[in-house]
Each structure stands twice: as C-alpha cells, then as structure tokens.
Amino acid sequence: MRLKSIIFFIFILFVYSNCLRSQVVTTAYGPVSGNKSDNVFEFLGIPFASPPVDELRWRAPVPPENHTDTLRAMHYPPACPQKNFEQGDTTATIMGDEDCLYLNVWSPDLSGGLPVMVFIHGGGNQQGSTGQETGGTKLYDGKNLSERGDVVVVTIQYRLGILGYMVHPGLEAENTAGISGNYGVLDQILALHWIQNNIAAFGGDPTNVTLFGESAGGVNTGNLLLTDEAGDLFHKAIIQSAIPGLEDYAEATEKSTNLVNSFVSSGTDEEKIAAMRKIPADSLSETLNIPINGGIVQQSWRPVIDDVLFTDNPESIIQSGRFNHMPLIIGSNSDEMSLSAPLVVYPSMVNALVSLYLPAIFRPEALSLYPPGSTQDEARNAYVQILTDAQFTASVRRTAQCIELNQAEPVWRYFFTYTHSVAQLASFGSYHGMELFYVFNNWENATLGSSFLFKPQDDSMQYNMLHYWTNFARTGNPNTNGLTTWPEYAASEDCYLEIKATPNGSQCGVRSEKSDFWDKVINFKGCTSFLSKNEIDAINGFRVYPNPTNDAVKLEHNEPIEFNAALYGSNGDKLASYHNISKIDLSDYANGMYILKVTTRGQHKVYKVTKIP
Template identity: 30%
Template sequence: MPAMPSGAVIVRELAGRRRTTSSLLRPLLGIVVATAVLTAMPIAPASADTVHAGSANTVHPGKDPTLVRTTLGPIVGRDEGRSSGTYSWRGIPYAEPPVGSLRWRPPKPHRSWADVRRAQQFGSGCTQPGRFFSPSPNGPFYDLAVRDGLQQPVGEEDCLTLNVFRPSTSKHNLPVVFFIHGGSNVVGYSADPMYDGRELARRTQAVVVTVNYRVGIFGWLSAEGLGDGNSLSASGNFGTLDLVNALRFVDQNARTFGGDPDNISVMGQSAGAVNVWSLLVSPLSRGMVDKAIPLSGGLSTRTVASARAYADRVMQAAKSDHPSSGKSGIELLRSLSADDLVRVLVKHQLDATPAVIADGTVIPSDPYAVLESGVGRDVPVLAGNTLEEGKLFGSSVGAHKPSDYDRFTLQYLFDPDNPGTLTTSDLLKDEYLPVDKPGGWNDAAAALTDLVFTGINRDSLDALARSGNRSLYHYRFDWNQEPAPFDQVYGAVHAIDLPFVFRNFGRNVFSYAFSQQNQPGRLRLSDLMIASIRNFVDKGSPQHRGLGRTWNQWPASLVLDADDQHIQLGSTTDR
C-alpha cells in the first residue's frame, strides 16, 4: 500500500506515472549476459550464525512435516494446529543481508547451511521511514507503537526473508501464490497481519509465500558510481532484483513445500502490483510467472534520467547534513548508517523514491512495448481495484484534520461495535464537507483514484489485450459498510480488499471497519473472493458456481459488494 508523498512531490510523482517512451536500445546480448550473471551468482559456504537444531543428516521429512530440506539447507517450521489447518515457515533467508559492501548490489544468494535452521519467526521489515503501513519500532509486527515510528527510521537492512504457508495435508503439486506487499515501494513488510497467509493457504489449497524486499532508496537508486561495470548494479533496480531472486528460490523449492513450480501465481497489491507487472516484462523473471494477480496497481516505471536526478538531490542533501565527513556522492551515502540515511530523506522530503526504473536491462526501456509484443499473452491475469482508492490519501491533499499521529491513535483505539460520537468533521477539514458537495471529499478522492490507480490499470490491461491475451479478468471492490464516520471518510478505500482476500479481520490498520453488525456480509464476501482466487490459481479463471453469474473478461468488471448480511454482485464496463 502506498503512503503518498505530500505537497509538490505528489505532482511530480503523478506526472511520471504513465509509460516511459524511450525505445529498446539495450542490445539483446546485454539482456542475456545480465540473466547469466544473476543465475550464476555463487552460493557461499555455510554461515557460522546458523541456528543449530540438529544435524542435517537427521532430517526425515516424513516424521515432522515441517522439517524440510531446501536448496540452501534444512529448515523446521511450525504446525499451526488443527484449528488453523496449516503449516508455516517464517523468516527463511533467500539472500545474504544487503549490508556493508552489499548495499546497492544485486542480491547475493544466501550461503548454504548444514544444520537445521528454525524458520518460526518473521524476519525484520526492511529499513524505511515509518508510515501507517510500516512495521513497529519494536519489530516486524503491528501495534500502537507504529505511531511512534511515524517519520522515524524503522526496520533493518538485514531483511531479505520470505515466509511460506501451506495446508497441513500430504497433498502435493499445489498451486503457489507468491505475494508482494505494497507501500509505494518505500514502506511495507511481509509480517503485516493483513498478509498472514494461513487462511488463504487453507481455503485455496495452495502454497502461499509472502516476501520482504528492499524498499525506498535501498531498493531503487540509480547513481553515478554504482555499477563498476556490472549492468545489474548500474540498473538501480535492487528491489526488483530481490523479488527475482526470491521468486527463483520459490521456483526451485516449490516441490519441497508441496507446491507446483509450473503453477506460480504472482500476486501483489498497490506497489506490489506494480512489481507484479515489472516481473511480467523483465527478461530476468521470464518463465517464472504463470499467472498474475495485480491489485490496485499497473505497469509503471521511471526513466533513468529522473532516477539520476533524484539520486543527485539525495547526495546534495546528505552532504549538507554531514559537511564534516569529507565525503561526497555515493561514497558518502555508503558511509552513512541506514537510519541516518533515512533521517536525511525525511528531513529533506526525499523519501518518495523513483521506482521501478526502466534501465534497459532489468526492466526494458519501453516496458509497454514489451507488454504489447506478447510476452504476457499466455499469462492469465486477475486484476482488481477498489471503488474509492483515493480516500486513503487525504494527507496528500491536506484533507485530514488530525495529525497522522493522532489519526493513527484514533483509528487504532476505535471500537467499531461502540463507535461513540465521532463525526466526519472530526476527521476531515471543513472545505471538504459535506463529502458529496461539488468539489468535496468524494470528488477530490475520485480524482486521485483515477489519476493514480484506475487509469494505469486500464493502460496495463489494454496493452495485454492488444497483445492477444484472452484471459483477462477484473473486479471492482465496492464494500463500504464501515461504522460511521469511516463509511464516508474512507468507504471502499485503497487496500481494504486485502483483509477480504486473506480473510484476516483481526487487528490491522483497517480494524476500525469490522464490526459485529457487518460481519455476516463481509465474511460471505470474503469467502466468495477466495473461492474465485482458488479457481483462478488452479485453472486460470475466477469463474465458479458460487458466483451465480458469469465473470466476463476485460474490459468488463465484476462488482464485488455486500451489505451487513448479503453479497451484492454487479457488473460494469465503466472505463
């Protein structure tokens, strides 16, 4: 989920959201060499910090179903119990920590280990400036302390881990769902409780993977001095390379967890969806994306020139804050701690990193041309948007009355079953009220929805349709049954479909929305959506008997909604 930039920054970001137009100038040989470099990166010897839980020679998967041997070494996970019906493996390292000399380098596959490694706790979220969808300063989880991390450095550079969830059965050749979190490619973490994969894995009978990847300036930086003749380093797309490396690990180890490596659905939301599209066009992930589920995001890139200009601004800001260091440029940035670098970005309002970069090696120079050429013609796509995406981003247009700190506190402590006397005017400034007046909050949010989300979604799906893809499906999520005043302030807001997709209605950033009164309808809607995902990842179509109607292909959209008791479906071709 993105946390939008404010002020003038948003204007620059919106202006650059559509396709890049430069031609494909990178020679084919360069792409082949880049692919070879990434696939041939060596595996280092076993680490001394391996958690010892017994000899690898004693691994007998039949005795403990969570004790498995990966390509890197044996791991033991958790049996989540009969009520959950799942096994999980958390915090599996798929790459070496990108610290020290590995900062702003392509991910190096993690060194192998011989002894059993415990994979029972989530790994740290990646270093980022704290926002609503960031981890707590206390660790990779969601609690009230998240508010204390707002605009502060949170997370760790040592963060390249992934998590695996699967049904606690002996079934094999299960579909695999590889989920990429959102956050403007600046924030987010795989341990967010919304992304807990247990219910999705059990209900879809699939192997569900959630992944951490470098975000912000650590994930995307194109600067003079990077590269050293290595086209992957020079690309600046370190977060994208992390995802390629993680996807390769999943592809190589799918059978270990009972999954089918020939049936991997790459799913992501918001910036995660942008990354899904990026993996679809990147030559480095070609053949590993069998199906795609991009939610609230489309194919969006930044030019090398804009990325270089951003890097120059960061270097200037760092030098102004650290004049006595005697260093400059990339040397200065490398010398700063991760937290100090984040502080520079926040102070100078430079934390809206340009991503993904159309560098010509990792990401084609004209990715839309590649998409239209047919690289994704045979990849079924299930895309989605929420009706009122833009209502998450009131801060970007100055619509919120409370500070982010106070708004987070209010929403975290709000009891949806005892809403009290809170009103819309407590949350929105007067100039946006009433919400349905011309130029009011509904109109302002609708403009953001189209400009940032639905427009780019149309561009991406239309490009695939022109390529000849005949397996394109789209939904519009209209559910807005939150207790007042959140039904007007947020409604069918960006990312509120995620708790329905994962069936996680416990404590998370949207907890204010889920009351006992609206529970029957939302649970039925969640079950319906998961049934569609199950059919899609299995057969390439979201159609199933429970819909009671035909899910027509793009440009039609299936409208998903429910009142407090019953599902309400519709259709639209609004473009």
C-alpha cells in the same frame, strides 16, 4: 523429590508437544523447521538471499549461504529499512534492518503439489513488510488463505527506497552491463528463483505459480510481466490497485546524485559510493517521503528503464507484445484515496485541486463530472473521486485494455465496492487496501473487525474473494460452481465483476465517462493490437460456447459454411486440427487456457477457451 519429578514430566511434555507441532523441510540451502498452526504448516523468516549489507549494499542479491544446522523459521523477519507512515498520517517512525531478505511460507499439505500464490507487499516501494500490522492483525498472514483455499502461500520482502532503487554513476562500474538501480526488483526475481527451486518441498507446484500484489506490490507484479528475467518464474498474475510503472534512467540518476551529494560532497563517484556504504541505514531512511500525501500518490523511488531488465516504458512494451503473456486479474477500489484525502474538504478545495493539476481547457469538464457541491461531505466525495479515478480507475482500464488486446490469455477486471462496517461509520468507503482483509481472510482477526463488527456480509466477502483468487491460481479462471460468474474482459466492452457481498457479474463500463475524460487529459489515444488484423476481425455469426467449459465447446455459425479450426496450448504448441466440426471434446485435456483459431473465407478468429473442473 516428587516435585522435581512433576516439573521434569511437565518439561518433557512441553518439549514433546513442541516436537509434534514442528516440521522440518529440506531446502537447497539446508533444513528449516516451522510450526503447525491448526491445519497449516507455517515457516516464517526463511532467507532467500545473503544479507545485503556492507559491500553487498547496492549490489544484485546473492543466494544465502548453505547451512547444516536446522534453521528455525518461527518468526516474521525484520522489515527492510524504512520511514514508516500510516495511511492518512504524516507522522513516521524509522524502523527496519538491512538484513531483511526473507520470505514466509504457509502450506496445508507438504506433499500436495498445490498451486502457489506469491504476494508482494505494498508501501510505495518505500515502506511495508510481510509482518505488517493493520487494524490489529497481521494483514498478510497467509494461514487462512492457505488453509481455506488449499494453496501454498508465500510472502516476500525486498529492498526499499534509496537502498532498493538508487541509480548512480559510482555504481555503474560494478557490473558488466554498466547500469545501476533496480535492486528491489532483483530481490523479487531471486525470491522467485528460490520458490522455483524449493517450493515443491513445501507442497507447492513450481509450474503453477501466481504472483499477486497490491499498490506498489501491484506495480512490481505488473513490472515483472515486462522483463524476460521473470518470464519462466510465474504463470499467472493479479494486480490490485496498481499498474506497471517505471522511471526514466536519467531522471533517477539526477535525483540520486543530488541525494548522494547531500551526504558526501567531495571525491570521485566511486569514492562517494564507498562512503555511502558506511552510512547507517537509519540515516538514509530519514530522507524518505510519505508515499501518499493528501491523496496524491508520490512514487519517489521506483524501478527504472535500464535497458537490461526493462527496455522501454510499460505501454510501449505491452503494445509491442514483448511481455510475459499469462492470465491476469486487474482491478481497483471505488474509493481508493478516502483514507488519505483531507478529512475536511470545502467546495473551494475541489476547485483548487482541479486548478492545480489540470490545464485550464479541462477544468470546466472536470467540475461538471465531479461537482464540488455545497457541503463538506459533497466536496470531500468529489475530492476523493477525482483522486481515485485519475490515479486508479482510468489507469487500470488502460492497462487492462492494452494487455487484453495484445495476448491470447484471458484478462479479468474487477471493481471492489464493498465497505465494511467500520469504514461505513467513518464514511471512508472502499479505501485503498481494504480488499486485502478479504483476500487473506484476516478481517475476522482484526481488532476493528472482530466481535459485533464482523457481519455476515463480511463472511460472504471473505468467501467470495478467497475463492475467486484461489480458483484463478488453480486454473487461470476465477470462476467455479457456487460463485457468481465473472465475465472475461474484452477491451471493446470493458465488462467486469463488481466485488461486493452479493455480486451479480453483469456490469460493463467502470465509470466510463470519467475514465474517458482522464484519457483525454493525458492524451491517451487507446491501444492497438500487435496481432494481425485478420486474426482479430470477428467472423460474423460464428459462436463458440460454453466458455468456460468443463468438457467440450460447441462451434456454431448462423449459416452453412466451410471452416477449419486448430487448438493450441497456452504456450503456442498445436494440439489438434479440425474441419467443419460442431464440437471439440476437451475432457482429456488438463484444466487451463487454450487457444482456438478458426479460419473461414480467408479470415481468422482467435478464441480464448478455458477448461475448468
């Protein structure tokens, strides 16, 4: 009898302990319960859409059904169907479940009104998930980022590959716009709507949402800057190792039609789609290719220019100014393709790479900028740098320049050069995705990063990256006291922050000569501004400082002049007008981004002024 009492007491204690650690939040669709992990509330696997299965396969996502019972959000959701490749490996496993449209939330304070950071995972739009494990840890676990950064973190999933991006005539009759494709994009947009409608219950501020992503997640983040459908759903953006990217609709249709015909060879287009909806997702995933092969990025499945979500190619949209203007961080890593390039490279392979991808007229200059050397190490370094600069360094500069020239909101560029001890041992440098360990502060939890391999420099990197990212999410400016000043980006100067254990913030020009070369290869002529010339011409001798500021900015000119000034909010609303004033007091204004327009001698100058805590 006494033994039964003890067992019953232990059971009650266990139930009571779990109740103390669980937390119920009411969403628009019903209550959900999560766990308390140290000081963070954690909700894993909340549905933001109905399962996209059967007749919902290849259709726009629909909201989830309401539920009265408490939904237990205790486990990561299954990955979306995919053929999963490890970076640098050509072997793969088929995995995933079509019922995969879920998100995860971490919050340090359910009543906080905190900045919200929404992460889109990478994987070439063909693989990846919010529960992805890398180096023995959940790479995108948001607990440390949320707790240490005092932000609400959300990670979302979206349909991948053929299920997320197929374009086919048989699908076009199913919607009033007469188009198909972009289902993965629509998933992301619906997730952002869910966040707008529900995140306040988790302690988040729906008016202060930062969208960030790496690799294909960065591509998707950049693409969402280009569509009106996402214009009011987020307010700041961080693009890591990526730029916006869209595919031609006709080319995507041809590719998808050939694939469908390989499964179903007869019948009308509509009949073929009906048959395709019955084919197991695993069989469809078998058709996917490796996203990065030999250091070459292969985006087999991408969002398309459909004239509804996306009306033109990214460069043209940005050049026209018809994109969602907001503060932006964009950057890349110094050795992006070091994990994916061949492990053994001979000088002859560098020559072969150049000959394969470059017209003859550019080959001598390429080999001069990237000499193959005489050893395998020298050759591999040249090989990696060619692939890194051509696909990342130069393209990131183009995008940073074009956006900076065509919006008043600030742009901040980074170049990640830190190499952790394991990568140093393997001579991999700052490879594709390495910065994610430090943004999420999870390198300390990784098998490879734990114990004696976690160095003081790693701790410094974690602190710096987390606080730059969360400061930006909070105010639109990554700078704050205690961090090396990150210079605001200007297209004419190309200044940036080199992210390493001890950044100094003084660099301008990331591999400029090499980036100029790759611009020449693709015949990129540079960006212009859609703003009028008078608005961007400098007024010689005029100075606005300090910027950023925590209270006031001073206006100075090197000679006595008459001038007028006007202060605008980031949404374009005029806040105040001034005449010949030497100081503008911002202490009564909220932290964030403001536009100061100065007029003198018939000319205008627009300054971006940032107020920080």
